[in-house]
Amino acid sequence: xxxxxxxxxxxxxxxxxxxxxxxxxxxxxxxxxxxxxxxxxxxxxxxxxxxxxxxxxxxxxxxxxxxxxxxxxxxxxxxxxxxxxxxxxxxxxxxxxxxxxxxxxxxxxxxxxxxxxxxxxxxxxxxxxxxxxxxxxxxxxxxxxxxxxxxxxxxxxxxxxxxxxxxxxxxxxx
Amino acid sequence: xxxxxxxxxxxxxxxxxxxxxxxxxxxxxxxxxxxxxxxxxxxxxxxxxxxxxxxxxxxxxxxxxxxxxxxxxxxxxxxxxxxx
Numbered sequence: 001x002x003x004x005x006x007x008x009x010x011x012x013x014x015x016x017x018x019x020x021x022x023x024x025x026x027x028x029x030x031x032x033x034x035x036x037x038x039x040x041x042x043x044x045x046x047x048x049x050x051x052x053x054x055x056x057x058x059x060x061x062x063x064x065x066x067x068x069x070x071x072x073x074x075x076x077x078x079x080x081x082x083x084x085x086x087x088x089x090x091x092x093x094x095x096x097x098x099x100x101x102x103x104x105x106x107x108x109x110x111x112x113x114x115x116x117x118x119x120x121x122x123x124x125x126x127x128x129x130x131x132x133x134x135x136x137x138x139x140x141x142x143x144x145x146x147x148x149x150x151x152x153x154x155x156x157x158x159x160x161x162x163x164x165x166x167x168x169x170x171x172x173x174x
Numbered sequence: 175x176x177x178x179x180x181x182x183x184x185x186x187x188x189x190x191x192x193x194x195x196x197x198x199x200x201x202x203x204x205x206x207x208x209x210x211x212x213x214x215x216x217x218x219x220x221x222x223x224x225x226x227x228x229x230x231x232x233x234x235x236x237x238x239x240x241x242x243x244x245x246x247x248x249x250x251x252x253x254x255x256x257x258x
Contacts, residue, residue: 104189
């Protein structure tokens, strides 16, 4: 049995972890697996958590890393993936996006959300992470900087680059 | 708020869902598999001690046997010398 403190951590953060995983991985089975992996890591490392950042920030960081690892593993599994990884930058590799499966999407928003998620998915990992933490989780730039281990200026730059790309991509064609 | 920020806005309107209820059970199962039972650990430690103990006894027995053989050889040699 897991101890009481771990249960409390799970109860307080599972919703946040699961939803962030859903946004990253875009399907329910992968999000469930990633959520399990995140809490396994939290359990493993909770003794070594020094409290330099808040527990929430620490769990966010583990979640982001776990999701990125899973996305990388998926990319690698893709057919001819090894050729792409030999000759190109992994961040630039376009990924096929499955239908975004999120139980919380309203029917009337589905089309617009799918369009944005498709474009978001094409962004480099760091930009994608910054946008997801900002737009989906509603975090401030300082908190995003702390989670991503970068400066606030760097977060600003990532967000503005992502904005510029999305603006071009989402521009209605005339 | 400008135009580009509005395109993200829609993501924040998506309702957050609870993690499935069975997820914690799955995590507990995985944790149980990684944990070594204290009984198993004790049994393994006891077995290791027993093996070491038996090893020491065997080495001592061999030493005793060797020294007895040398002893008898020494006596034999001395006898031989004496006779010579």
